[in-house]
Amino acid sequence: TTYKDPKISELRCSGCITTGLSLNSRNFCKILQSCQHLCDQHKVILQTEMRYKRNLKGSIISSKDCSTDSAGNCEEMPKNIADLQAKHDTFMEKQTKKEKCNLEDES
Amino acid sequence: MFGxxxxxxxxxxxxxxxxxxxxxxxxxxxxxxxxxxFSSDAAHPDTKRIHESLDYLEDRIEVFHSNYLNASTNSEIKITVPLGHFLLPPACLQEEIRKQIGSFIWEQITEPLKPQ
Ligand SMILES: [Zn+2]
Structure with missing residues (x-):
């Protein structure tokens, strides 16, 4: 195998030392976020992911149709999860349509 | 081991x-x-969909590279393989991350599983 262990000095990160099945897809992000000693690799990945999530969430929120907002403020955070989910669905629909158009343009 | x-x-x-x-x-x-x-390709539409989902955006879900299964069932290193090394970020971020950390650990497992 070509599997390599990271440097010993980096083994303190909970993303690196936790073996077995205590980690999973559901709790991993929270565990990394609460870790005091993130290794360089996990720090970089986590920060990059967080920036991406923030940007994507920003585009979802600002893509909202203004006319339904009584305050007239598009940038406002949605009040509840259902609201955000609805916006997210609309956003994804638009994205899919956009991708389709791009494909057609290329051909 | 995944009972x-x-x-x-x-x-x-x-x-x-x-x-x-x-x-x-x-x-x-x-x-x-x-x-x-598990996914072996973050650019695959089904994986991309997860990386664009609300669960992902709100930190409730992560995808891991399926090479974890090769690595963890390899008898020599069975117990010592941390799942955390196989985190699979969205495809559009991988180049940026690679620039800072070099290759991902799941890329270092180059030996494909031999067919039985
Ligand atoms: Zn780590």
């Missing part, structure tokens, strides 16, 4: 690896019920 764990597999994952999961007593289920999400 009772519920896993979801992207269509990008080789059939052999799904079989390995089942052989090690893992259960294959749908995305909603799975505790472990």
């Amino acid at each position: 009772g764990c519920r896993g979801w597999f992207s269509q990008s994952v080789a059939r052999e690896l799904c079989d390995l999961w089942v052989a090690e007593r893992g259960v294959i289920t749908n995305q909603e019920e799975a505790d472990y999400l």
Whole structure:
């Protein structure tokens, strides 16, 4: 195998030392976020992911149709999860349509 | 070794690896019920969809590279492989991350699973 262990000095990160099945897809992000000693690799990945999530969430929120907002403020955070989910669905629909158009343009 | 764990597999994952999961007593289920999400290609539409989902954006879900299954069932290093090394970030971020950390650990496992 070509599997390599990271440097010993980096083994303190909970993303690196936790073996077995205590980690999973559901709790991993929270565990990394609460870790005091993130290794360089996990720090970089986590920060990059967080920036991406923030940007994507920003585009979802600002893509909202203004006319339904009584305050007239598009940038406002949605009040509840259902609201955000609805916006997210609309956003994804638009994205899919956009991708389709791009494909057609290329051909 | 995956006794009772519920896993979801992207269509990008080789059939052999799904079989390995089942052989090690893992259960294959749908995305909603799975505790472990595996993919071998973040650019695959089914994985991309997860990386754009609200669950992902709100830190409730992560995808892991399916090479974890090769690595963890390799007898020499069985207990010592941390799942955390196999985190699979969205495809559009990988180049940026690579620039800072070099290659991902899941890229260092180059030996494909030999067909039986
Ligand atoms: Zn780490």
